[in-house]
Amino acid sequence: MVIGTDTAAEPLDAISVVTLKGVGEAMALKLASLGIHTLQDVLFHLPFRYQDRTRLSKIGELSPGSEAVISAEVMVSDIVIRQRRSLMVRLNDGTGSIMLRFFHFNQKQVKQFERGARVQCFGEVRRGPGMLEMVHPEYRVLAPDALDEAALDNTLTPFYHATEGVQQATLRKLTDQALKQLDQRLLRDFLPASVAGNLALPDLRTALHVVHRPPPGSDVNALMEGLHPAHRRLAFEELVAHRLGLRLLRVTAETQHAPKIRPPGVLAKSLRDSLAFNLTGAQDRVLLDVLNDMGSGDPMLRLVQGDVGSGKTIVAALAAAQVVECGYQVAMMAPTEILAEQHMLNFSEWFESLGIEVGWLTGKLRVAQRRATIEAVATGQKRIVIGTHALFQKDVQFQNLGLAIIDEQHRFGVHQRMALRNKGADENVLPHQLIMTATPIPRTLAMTAYADLDVSVIDELPPGRKPVTTVALENGRRGEIIERVGAAIDAGSQVYWVCTLIEESESLQAEAAEDTLVTLQELLPRHRIGLVHGRLKPREKEAIMQSFKSREIDLLVATTVIEVGVDVPNASLMIIENAERLGLSQLHQLRGRVGRGSAQSSCILLYQTPLSNNGRERLGIMRETNDGFIIAEKDLSLRGAGEVLGTRQTGLAEFRIAELGRDDDLLDDVSEIADLLLDAHPEAVQGLVRRWIGEEKKDYGGV
Numbered sequence: 001m002v003i004g005t006d007t008a009a010e011p012l013d014a015i016s017v018v019t020l021k022g023v024g025e026a027m028a029l030k031l032a033s034l035g036i037h038t039l040q041d042v043l044f045h046l047p048f049r050y051q052d053r054t055r056l057s058k059i060g061e062l063s064p065g066s067e068a069v070i071s072a073e074v075m076v077s078d079i080v081i082r083q084r085r086s087l088m089v090r091l092n093d094g095t096g097s098i099m100l101r102f103f104h105f106n107q108k109q110v111k112q113f114e115r116g117a118r119v120q121c122f123g124e125v126r127r128g129p130g131m132l133e134m135v136h137p138e139y140r141v142l143a144p145d146a147l148d149e150a151a152l153d154n155t156l157t158p159f160y161h162a163t164e165g166v167q168q169a170t171l172r173k174l175t176d177q178a179l180k181q182l183d184q185r186l187l188r189d190f191l192p193a194s195v196a197g198n199l200a201l202p203d204l205r206t207a208l209h210v211v212h213r214p215p216p217g218s219d220v221n222a223l224m225e226g227l228h229p230a231h232r233r234l235a236f237e238e239l240v241a242h243r244l245g246l247r248l249l250r251v252t253a254e255t256q257h258a259p260k261i262r263p264p265g266v267l268a269k270s271l272r273d274s275l276a277f278n279l280t281g282a283q284d285r286v287l288l289d290v291l292n293d294m295g296s297g298d299p300m301l302r303l304v305q306g307d308v309g310s311g312k313t314i315v316a317a318l319a320a321a322q323v324v325e326c327g328y329q330v331a332m333m334a335p336t337e338i339l340a341e342q343h344m345l346n347f348s349e350w351f352e353s354l355g356i357e358v359g360w361l362t363g364k365l366r367v368a369q370r371r372a373t374i375e376a377v378a379t380g381q382k383r384i385v386i387g388t389h390a391l392f393q394k395d396v397q398f399q400n401l402g403l404a405i406i407d408e409q410h411r412f413g414v415h416q417r418m419a420l421r422n423k424g425a426d427e428n429v430l431p432h433q434l435i436m437t438a439t440p441i442p443r444t445l446a447m448t449a450y451a452d453l454d455v456s457v458i459d460e461l462p463p464g465r466k467p468v469t470t471v472a473l474e475n476g477r478r479g480e481i482i483e484r485v486g487a488a489i490d491a492g493s494q495v496y497w498v499c500t501l502i503e504e505s506e507s508l509q510a511e512a513a514e515d516t517l518v519t520l521q522e523l524l525p526r527h528r529i530g531l532v533h534g535r536l537k538p539r540e541k542e543a544i545m546q547s548f549k550s551r552e553i554d555l556l557v558a559t560t561v562i563e564v565g566v567d568v569p570n571a572s573l574m575i576i577e578n579a580e581r582l583g584l585s586q587l588h589q590l591r592g593r594v595g596r597g598s599a600q601s602s603c604i605l606l607y608q609t610p611l612s613n614n615g616r617e618r619l620g621i622m623r624e625t626n627d628g629f630i631i632a633e634k635d636l637s638l639r640g641a642g643e644v645l646g647t648r649q650t651g652l653a654e655f656r657i658a659e660l661g662r663d664d665d666l667l668d669d670v671s672e673i674a675d676l677l678l679d680a681h682p683e684a685v686q687g688l689v690r691r692w693i694g695e696e697k698k699d700y701g702g703v
């Protein structure tokens with residue numbers, strides 16, 4: 001079904017937000033930080049909450065804790081000075097009285113609320129001294145002859161995730177305009193009508209109208225929880241698109257070749273001999289899976305899963321050694337600079353003594369350095385290249401890429417894997433792909449996000465590791481904890497102090513960490529304290545991590561940039577601030593930075609009171625178990641929409657609307673419909689992948 005008229009057939013994903021009224025360059029930048037670039041993005045940025053301002057409530061029927069619109073007459077208005085100076089306005093609508101309270105007010109407001117004026121207000125009803133009250137409600141003064149109902153909204157009022165400088169009102173105006181355009185232009189509904197009908201889901205246009213402007217009487221809870229048919233319609237489409245993307249990756253891989261990696265293994269043997277440890281049985285088994293795949297001549301698509309500290313890196317390095325010995329290049333990609341640096345340090349140590357050059361490519365290199373590395377990669381001088389997203393960029397071309405190692409895959413989208421796939425010199429020869437993740441993958445996630453991959457699990461930790469002891473302590477006990485940190489350092493161990501904030505803003509996080517550094521320096525004057533956060537220059541970060549590794553720093557104050565991959569076996573104590581705000585998987589990753597040596601390690605989770613039930617439950621799970629699989633399962637079932645927001649805002653989350661855990665019951669239909677579309681509707685396949693997965697899907701070409 002095509003919506004709109006042929007005269008205005010420009011698809012909404014091709015129209016920039018700057019064409020909307022009220023969006024200049026500055027606003028466009030702010031919207032971009034919310035992942036909003038086109039009209040389609042505006043429509044897919046869904047409200048997370050609604051208020052019902054469509055009906056009037058009678059004051060006599062209000063109960064504390066509810067939100068309501070009331071229309072009433074001012075009985076008395078007065079400035080009262082008790083604990084605080086406030087403007088108190090008593091209203092009555094014939095059924096009862098309520099007090100409005102303003103702590104900040106101006107003369108104009110005092111005048112507006114003169115006796116006999118009619119006002120309509122919206123706010124949360126609270127129990128006040130003597131009668132119900134609303135504190136700082138939104139209000140408007142009604143003209144004497146206006147109808148009480150005249151100023152009511154005619155749909156539920158949506159609330160969107162916003163950012164600094166982008167108000168709710170702005171987002172509402174933008175969605176109003178985008179919905180209007182949706183009615184006039186083309187946003188194709190790629191799901192055959194029969195499919196949506198069978199699943200009892202609305203068509204795309206209806207679904208978008210309902211989620212943005214729910215008609216009065218809509219089931220607000222269902223909408224907020226993402227269980228309303230309109231919401232499910234969008235989640236379903238996104239899951240189908242995602243599944244199609246993965247299917248296409250697999251289909252292309254199956255029709256193409258990859259280098260046959262079957263060398264004598266001299267290089268890998270030298271590397272193995274240089275290690276101070278033997279591989280665990282699990283590492284050996286997984287390495288064998290990888291070598292078998294790469295020896296077959298078909299492209300490998302293998303996911304290596306291993307809990308934190310299980311030793312994935314060396315498995316990847318041994319695989320890389322085989323590939324290099326066979327004459328091909330290896331690229332290794334990590335999601336953060338710090339993690340990439342960590343791999344860089346390890347790989348350089350392992351390979352350079354064997355005469356293999358390792359290159360380094362991140363977004364923050366100087367132009368000349370970058371140019372030189374790109375050149376050395378293109379000529380094949382660098383046999384191994386390690387980096388971040390910068391490896392995906394167009395101008396990076398390999399002489400003969402044989403293996404792409406991708407660390408922490410859940411942070412990369414499908415489309416980024418697509419981009420890397422195309423880095424081989426010959427388009428019919430794909431590089432092998434080895435994907436490593438420390439996040440154990442619950443079944444549902446495996447069915448969607450990893451549907452195209454073969455999986456190997458490193459299910460054994462290196463010998464001698466002791467489980468980390470975890471305690472949760474209230475923030476008020478910081479003093480005691482700081483003493484404990486001092487004692488641990490005196491006893492020869494190293495400590496992490498992790499500062500977290502709910503905001504994704506790296507600069508706020510960095511500020512919080514700087515403040516903590518100052519406090520800790522005052523309280524622990526004898527100890528060497530370092531600071532690392534995402535705003536430091538890469539070289540500074542690297543230098544600090546290096547000093548921590550070589551024990552020149554005792555205590556490392558850090559933001560969550562150290563979440564993945566950092567490996568300092570002598571660190572045996574970690575303090576995590578505001579632990580109640582973090583998701584379980586993130587806590588597990590952070591905690592995995594200790595317990596990597598043979599010493600007994602501890603992790604202290606500091607929390608602010610009062611604790612929400614969900615927060616309490618999460619901290620409890622962390623205390624009870626060190627098992628990444630259990631934690632991942634719980635994480636998925638506990639993760640509420642609010643928490644997902646964090647990852648959504650980074651723009652790296654795999655899904656915009658769908659949520660695993662919540663939408664699992666759709667998955668069987670998702671795979672059936674994906675098959676149907678692949679068989680019979682190639683244009684829908686193209687369109688859906690393009691709509692939901694991004695630009696790179698053009699690579700899917702005529703599949």
Ligand SMILES: Nc1ncnc2c1ncn2[C@@H]1O[C@H](COP(=O)(O)OP(=O)(O)OP(=O)(O)O)[C@@H](O)[C@H]1O
Binds near residue numbers: 569592
């Ligand atoms: N078989 C082994 N025996 C002893 N130590 C090992 C073994 N394999 C790896 N290690 C060491 O264990 C530590 C953790 O390894 P590595 O950094 O590869 O873990 P990882 O699986 O990548 O963990 P994370 O996901 O937490 O980063 C490293 O110091 C590594 O040298």
